[in-house]
Amino acid sequence: MKKIFLVISLLSGLAYGQSSVQQLAPVNFSDVTITDPFWKSRMDAVATNTLQACILYTENRTGRIRNFEKAAAKTGKHEGIYFDDSDVYKAIEAMAYSLKHHPDAAVEKKADEWIAKIAAAQLPDGYLNTYYQLTGLDKRWTDMEKHEDYCAGHLIEAAIAYFNTTGKRLLLDVAIRFADNIDSTFRLQNRHWVSGHQEIELALMRLYHQTGNAKYLALSTWFLEQRGHGYGRGVIWDEWKDPAYCQDATPVKEQQEITGHAVRAMYMYTGAADVAAVTNDGGYINAMQRIWEDVVHRNMYITGGIGAQGKNEGFGADYALPNESAYCETCASVGMVFWNQRMNMLSGESKYVDVLEKSLYNGALDGLSLKGDHFFYGNPLASSGGYGRREWFGTACCPSNIARLVSSLGNYVYSVSADALWVQLYIGSELNTKWQGADLRVKQLSGLPWHGAVSLQVEQAPKKKFALRLRLPGWLSEAAPGDLYQYINNSVGLPVIRLNGEVIGFNTDRGYAVIDRKWKAGDKIEINFPMQVRWVKSNTALTENKDRVALQYGPMMYCVEAADNAGKAWDFIVPVTNDNAASMASASVVNYEAKLLDGVNRIEFDVLALQGSADGKSLQAVPGKRKAIPYFSWNNRGAGEMQVWLPTAIRSVKVNP
């Protein structure tokens, strides 16, 4: 624990102080052009179909934009739910990120239109919330659960994103006015307020870094510090939910375990990490270490999804991770990406990026159809056949959330610290940033997630010696930090790394291969990640997965879906044991199929298939084959049975289900 309090050095490119606990900083997505075949197609789908879906539903099929028009006109009936303004802001944020690398005049025009309506609706004092402006301003700030500050947070994030892409500051000025209004309404009067849905904390930290104005840091900290003192008791929670639902049972720094609503938790800890990165506040960091372990060691699905329960959209008992009823909200996986990035920034430990990668490639990406026009709100790990993505939701947080994540993917590929460039994710891309006062340009090619060949070509580099820190993905060894999931068959070991064609040795540090040298244009690193089928088992405490295995290949979890298996996905066992796991893995056939699901690896493996005898009076287990596809790509060929966790033994059956 001690090392994370060490101040390593000045981070270049960061606006904040030199004495930060923060060890590294992400390279902003605006300096990273994604060229990766896999991810480029996801981003294109978002830039076209997802944004169009957001526009269609935000503007036409629901009253979200009309609410701003009515608020500006000071007349009309509010349509929808009290938090619907946030979806407009998140859509603008996604548009802003997408416009950076996918210029689209029509999308930008639409965003400008919306922003003009938003600005027109703002009150002279800076307040902006169409729900209260249309149902009675006398009621504003009377109900902590009504998401006024949550909507403000998303306004701030959208405003910053749009300003940074377009240079247009109308929305940023709106956001600043509202932030100042909130600051004077609450912090400056020390009027207690427990946010009913955390979000404003992380948003204010963005505004602090954007403007350099310390009052936003102070306000973010103030919001965090409001929690756990009973300020909401009798006001919201007693009537509505338990304080633990909203991480309000104890002060943040004293929290011992993960509780409650998953998205609220992720956003809050992200904000706390952002504050700690500036203030070096060990209280937050200690608490988050404990809570992160509670999440990852006892409460996280193998997909990186979190929040097992629908009833609280959040966490249940430790190890209670049912598969078919898994809630695993898309937004919660998006939040896991945010939070784990911050935890990595604070510690330089790769285990956080392992979790980030797991959530990104599985739990989050599953929320989006291949075409980008259908969405999962929840992401179960098994389906009896009736579950499918939908065009939109009454509570529509997920579509714009996955859109803003995917279109800002470049944020998660590279980081920098005082003396190193960190390669966090192996995603084909062109890095072109300023670092150490010089230009740094690197071109990455990656075969992941389908094969393990990766290359990094330096095109321009500072003259000074620096380290290239190459993340050694957790899936080379263990599935997740802690002992919740373990591989059955052993890894084939570390990757071979070549520098300019020659195999080189390397040191490892906190999960990274470190190659420290003076780099010059033309230097080329080639990495060959050993890829193989990995069988994964669960800690025995996770009783839902007793006698079950999952199938992993690289960062991707796989699933068996009806469409590849004659309409069935629940009718076999995988006879994997400790003894035969290696041979069963190597006997599995991994095939990249370019025409399947926009191009995926399909894995064929041996099973014992259960089938009735001719007379239907008995049943045999006969050798057979089944095919698996990446989990994120299921339900793109209609609804059907699906399973991630595959049985290894027959304990019970349903006949003719």
Added chain:
Amino acid sequence: MKKIFLVISLLSGLAYGQSSVQQLAPVNFSDVTITDPFWKSRMDAVATNTLQACILYTENRTGRIRNFEKAAAKTGKHEGIYFDDSDVYKAIEAMAYSLKHHPDAAVEKKADEWIAKIAAAQLPDGYLNTYYQLTGLDKRWTDMEKHEDYCAGHLIEAAIAYFNTTGKRLLLDVAIRFADNIDSTFRLQNRHWVSGHQEIELALMRLYHQTGNAKYLALSTWFLEQRGHGYGRGVIWDEWKDPAYCQDATPVKEQQEITGHAVRAMYMYTGAADVAAVTNDGGYINAMQRIWEDVVHRNMYITGGIGAQGKNEGFGADYALPNESAYCETCASVGMVFWNQRMNMLSGESKYVDVLEKSLYNGALDGLSLKGDHFFYGNPLASSGGYGRREWFGTACCPSNIARLVSSLGNYVYSVSADALWVQLYIGSELNTKWQGADLRVKQLSGLPWHGAVSLQVEQAPKKKFALRLRLPGWLSEAAPGDLYQYINNSVGLPVIRLNGEVIGFNTDRGYAVIDRKWKAGDKIEINFPMQVRWVKSNTALTENKDRVALQYGPMMYCVEAADNAGKAWDFIVPVTNDNAASMASASVVNYEAKLLDGVNRIEFDVLALQGSADGKSLQAVPGKRKAIPYFSWNNRGAGEMQVWLPTAIRSVKVNP
């Protein structure tokens, strides 16, 4: 077909004409006191818990009563859905029926309060609909789908029921004014109007019989005749649903098959039967014969439930009757009871009562929890474990509908014709009515649905000779008319009937045993219905039930529920064949368990249970036992697996589901 046009004779006790096609008339429930142990407990549950649930949700938890207050005050925002007035009326109707045999001053006071509010809300011209009165009267009668006439129909039914129980005519006067307003708005101007949800037709026929005013007969007929001419095209259906959804694709008399929304269909055909009973219109009767056969031979579940599809709350393709996703709305089974009673009245054929009984004891009664405080909207025939009754629904048609059916159960037990008393259902009861100008009093005791001993004691009878017509239930021979379902094991035959202790012979006619004599006080009929376990199979066209059997005992369908079977209901086969069906039936143990589910027969029978071997690598079918309970009583011990149709052969499995 011909015989149903024969006018049999004058029916005593009927207000309408002597030349009616109607052969028999039901004895009104007010002349039938239910004493039956099984049904009395259901009626008590309705009189207490169900009515209280209706009051709680109608008045407090939703704005249904507030809407009337606001309409009276001509100010305020309408709460809920545009058809919510109907739930108030149906609750009053249920209260009225219940008050007849369960006087309850508090319930009557509540009904009086509501009725005063309803009356206060009525406009001077007779119009009454809180939705339009609160959202804009200029829009009234502009959208055929907005249920204004549907609500009017339920108002009329409630008003008649309440008047007949209490003699208070405030609501009846309200209903008459609204009916007159509708008559002058539409029929008298021949302004076309296709009801978006049929109901007013049958209600107007009640009003016709109540008042003797022929204009309500004319208006009911007019509504029926509006359908099928395209009057709704471009007005409602094109924008909303296909005309067949609402039985508006062709004129009623030309309809060839069942289509669309199940409740709309049932209510319409009930109204058409009521009109035909007075007007002798063979067009309606012919059409209904065809449609009834289409329902019962190709589109009805073994529970008497109809409307397989959720998407249209109605009928799908012939024989497309999936079990787990079966919609089978409670209200549609209530409608089946209504319609089949009318079809029996028109024809004197017992097959209609067979279907009525099937729907009543299974598809309808399943909608109500044993305590009467939880409800099913849909009634599937299988559950993977997640399905359960709920306290209320957004669209809350079902709770008050099952309440009014159960509390008026006495309507379905006896009928009279010119020369006969018809015993339709074997339900313990005291009949006390005027017939043939004399008092007729009969006391029935019945062991059904648990055992077959029934007695009927004449306590007072007209001096003239008349026939006692005792229905010979269809479950003595075949499961349903037509060949959709068939018994595998043979019946043990007709019942033994004793008159004053002596076994007598009897003639049968249209499904009734006919005992024609001069009856005197003290005469006692004893019937011993042969009860046995019946295995039922489906027509092969019903592919969902391939290799499956259902279990029936008397009128009750049985199901296997997790609670009686170590938490599983899908893990076995019933090895029933044509050859062993009789022996498997007689080997089954039928046990009345007084403490189980308020007292039910539980049936234990032989199965081959599927279980994994010790190492989990193979599976065996081993002899075992399973227990079944009456279908209506499932889901009263928590949610769990359930099946009505039990597999007889293994065709596929789910492992560790």
